[in-house]
Amino acid sequence: MAKIGFIGLGNMGGPMVANLIAAGHTVSAFDISVDAVARAEASGASAASNGAAAAEGVEVVITMLPAGVHVRSVYIEDDGVLDVLESGALVIDCSTIDVTTARDVIVEAEKRGLEMIDAPVSGGIGGAQAGTLTFMCGGTESAFQRAEPILETMGKNVFHAGDAGAGQAVKVCNNLMLAIQMISVSEGFALGEKLGLDTQALFDIASTATSQCWAMTSYCPVPGPVPTSPANNNYQAGFTVAMMLKDLKLAQEAAATVDANTPLGTQATEMYDAYAAAGNEDLDFSAIIRQITGR
Secondary structure (H helix, E strand, O other): OOEEEEEOOOOOHHHHHHHHHHOOOEEEEEOOOHHHHHHHHHOOOEEOOOHHHHHOOOOEEEEOOOOHHHHHHHHOOOOOHHHHOOOOOEEEEOOOOOHHHHHHHHHHHHHOOOEEEEOOEEOHHHHHHHOOEEEEEEOOHHHHHHHHHHHOOOEEEEEEEEOOOHHHHHHHHHHHHHHHHHHHHHHHHHHHHHOOOOHHHHHHHHOOOOOOOHHHHOOOOOOOOOOOOHHHHOOEOOOEHHHHHHHHHHHHHHHHHOOOOOHHHHHHHHHHHHHHHHHHOOEEHHHHHHHHHOO
16 A cells, blocks of 8 residues: 555545545545635545645655646755655646646656656546546556556446647547537537427437437436436536636647648537536536526
């Protein structure tokens, strides 16, 4: 079992810490939220006074932070975590951030004799709690092999996508596709309602036909067909509108850097931006159907 420093104990990071501890790891935890630290302590972690303190004397550091600016601050600037770690330590950043920052921080880690991967996740809060996250990893094969058994205590799917930054690249591509699919499913069901179709009948047919996708069969945006979907709980979030908008903006930023054409991604970003601006940031992203139906 490893000594792990974990920085970022929000809706995702907190449950991830609990799963690490349940697997037998020792965790030193830090977050700017006192309440988040208290919850981590309740699950068995020890509290650290700052990011650097969480990294002192550990073999592995894991971060789950909001954006690239926070990742730079923790690792290179304000907290300087990379300078605290002993040579040979393993660094795992599970934040969803821009590809450029991910690559830059990994370069800085390697300069200090550290191994690091970017490992953003898919699966939302429910996946973090259940330990069923999907990890998309970028970095050297050596760093990935060291990280894999640790990530497996927090998730059920762990993939090596390629070199540094590849995990972030996969994540933004995945969520770009997911956002577009959720909008398309929402439009289809909204049209079906207008045409007088029974929702369950449309679901039963479409879910076995050529429009079948995860956004329909596992996360259907209309109440009824998928009992566990947020649509049946007033769109209480598993993955918020704000989080989807963040990922869409990262996808658009990445597309601009490589001159990729993403017209549907652009439109999806505009739709989620407008829906968030109307005060719906904290709803589940599948609630975008309300913008389409006007309800």
